[in-house]
Amino acid sequence: MFRRLPEALSAARVVRLVVDGEAVEAREGDSLAAALLAAGRVACRTTPVGGAPRAPYCMMGVCFECLVSVDGMGSRQACLVEVREGMRVETQRGARELGR
């Protein structure tokens, strides 16, 4: 669905993440939300009440649709987190568990 611009592809270094246990490639400087979209992992969570899938939406920190767990900390806004080598990301199913 989303494709990187050729300029962006050639310029930036590859950063490797682990998303739900699988290796995913991102580019240095990506926000985590952008990296997930670019990798085709569009649905990043499901809603607590209806269980409906959700994807990053505003990409600027206001809609809270992009919540994921980052390195064991739940409900992080993926659009406000920059990717790092080795980052462990988990999509969130329903409400967050306390302490995760």
Place this chain on the structure above:
Amino acid sequence: MRRDEADFAVVGGGLVGTAVAWGLARLGRRVLVLDEGDVAHRASRGNFALVWVQSKGMGMPRYATWTRLSSDSWAGFAAELARETGVDVRFERPGGFSLALGEAELEKRVAQIRRLHNQPEMVVDNGFEVVDRARLDAMLPGLGPEVAGGVYCPFDGHANSLKLLRALNEGLRIAGATCLSSCTVDAIAPVAGGFRIDHRGGVAMAGRVVLAAGIGNARLAPMVGLRAEVRPQRGQVLVTERLQPFLRHPVVTVRQTDEGSVMLGDSQEEAGLDETVGTPVIATIAERATRMFPLLGRANVVRSWAALRVMTKDGFPIYERSAAHPGAFLVTCHSGVTLAAAHALHLAPMLDAGALPADFAPFGARRFDVPATA
């Protein structure tokens, strides 16, 4: 300008007014509810939603009995509301706790509750238990190291108070009552056969009138020969994001709602009509909550608010019939969620019968006439 006629006019559409009004409507009375509208200071929209028994009644044992009766009536009340309106107000009574941070707090808390229960006129046994840390750990998850113990009462519970307000409004509509919003009452005049009520939307005639206007009662009561010395008392509340269920029992300042969010509360501040939220108070609320449940420190807070309680001088309710105009009643309390079942199922029939029973004397406003001694 509209004209309405009713058997009962209830002034105030908060939890107290709607519970009484619904109780009257289910007895077949023609009921008119007059409310100021969404501009109002309204405790019913900002409360903590506990149905709370354990701390109630120090200085007035009758209040402990009344509170317990309400708690015992709550399941039937919620079931009837669900049946009539389709709204599940999510009442649960798993038993509740108050927790002490440190030994000193625990001693104080236990002494208070013993004093409450050792009052000579205390006829009801509210089954409280002092719970030590080892037993607490079996009942509550992830307690912080400072939690020394707590007090448990099997009759404590909670509900969703916004759904309760909605269910009561829906129940009133279904029962054929008239609920008018943006109709602040300006004047009430006793006339032959009842009362004439002038409000912003028109005029109403009612055989009887029930004042349930929260802090608005102070202004209205003298119009029908009653006195309502009530003042606002601010309380602040924090709410977290929705979380997987982890806390089955409500704690007096921390409870997980039916929808998963965790409410942290609630302060008691004398601040007049000021409804603003202040960082020092909410910081204290958050700090105490995370000392009780350290993992809460990782949860995101999504909202905070302040709301105004309706307080009498001694903190107890006032239920009173006007001596000068016996069709007029005053109803006010500070725990309108807890007492909603009693108001709907027990108080409303008394108002319908036209008199309060003799054992309601302790709730009368005359108690304030006794000069306070040092």
